Amino acid sequence: QVQLQQSGPGLVKPSQTLSLTCAISGDSVSSNSASWNWIRQSPSRGLEWLGRTCYRSKWYNDYAVSVKSRITINPDTSKNQFSLQLNSVTPEDTAVYYCAREAPGLDYWGQGTLVTVSS
Amino acid sequence: DIVMTQSPDSLAVSLGERATINCKSSQSVLYSSNNKNYLAWYQHKPGQPPKLLIYWASTRESGVPDRFSGSGSGTDFTLTISSLQAEDVAVYYCHQYYDTPRTFGQGTKVEIK
Numbered sequence: 001q002v003q004l005q006q007s008g009p010g011l012v013k014p015s016q017t018l019s020l021t022c023a024i025s026g027d028s029v030s031s032n033s034a035s036w037n038w039i040r041q042s043p044s045r046g047l048e049w050l051g052r053t054c055y056r057s058k059w060y061n062d063y064a065v066s067v068k069s070r071i072t073i074n075p076d077t078s079k080n081q082f083s084l085q086l087n088s089v090t091p092e093d094t095a096v097y098y099c100a101r102e103a104p105g106l107d108y109w110g111q112g113t114l115v116t117v118s119s
Numbered sequence: 120d121i122v123m124t125q126s127p128d129s130l131a132v133s134l135g136e137r138a139t140i141n142c143k144s145s146q147s148v149l150y151s152s153n154n155k156n157y158l159a160w161y162q163h164k165p166g167q168p169p170k171l172l173i174y175w176a177s178t179r180e181s182g183v184p185d186r187f188s189g190s191g192s193g194t195d196f197t198l199t200i201s202s203l204q205a206e207d208v209a210v211y212y213c214h215q216y217y218d219t220p221r222t223f224g225q226g227t228k229v230e231i232k
Contacts, residue, residue: 031224037221047214047223047225048170048223049221049223052219052221062219064220065120076194098169102216104157105174105175105214106159106161107174108215109168109169114161
């Protein structure tokens with residue numbers, strides 16, 4: 001059974017960096033048949049896909065245009081996890097953040113982390 | 120980007136009646152080489168992560184009740200709940216995984232009439 005466990009702070013100050021980690025059990029971040037995604041949900045935006053990392057003989061990353069200049073998703077094979085960094089956050093980045101596996105469709109999700117951007 | 124548009128935005132249905140949600144993509148999500156539609160449906164309840172119901176447009180995820188069904192191809196898709204139960208009150212989203220960036224519909228809120 002695949003499980004995704006999220007960790008990271010729930011409060012970030014404006015202009016700082018949002019950092020979250022998603023630990024994987026029951027699968028591998030290096031799987032060549034899955035991709036590992038970050039999605040957020042807010043009342044104003046609904047579900048918004050932020051980006052993904054996947055391994056297909058080499059590592060690939062794809063990012064949403066809306067955050068492309070501020071986002072980094074990194075795999076960590078030694079800990080079997082992947083991370084999200086979102087720089088220069090504003091209150092508009094306040095949302096519930098989820099990690100999820102796509103294989104196909106987003107079949108396993110983390111528990112969600114409410115991240116509030118406020119001073 | 121592929122834009123996903125759902126209709127209606129909200130829906131009130133009596134218990135035991137049929138609920139139908141539509142999803143239209145701005146371009147085809149049918150991959151001709153394998154004849155698969157890269158379209159999924161999710162159920163989202165407050166305080167929980169979204170739950171995958173349907174993938175490949177019509178394949179029910181393991182454990183999903185058979186009152187949920189998906190249909191359609193190309194750019195037009197439908198999620199049907201054949202007999203609405205109280206536990207089906209939620210927001211439902213379609214999602215394309217044909218191309219990046221992945222995109223979702225805006226959501227359809229299903230309530231009991």
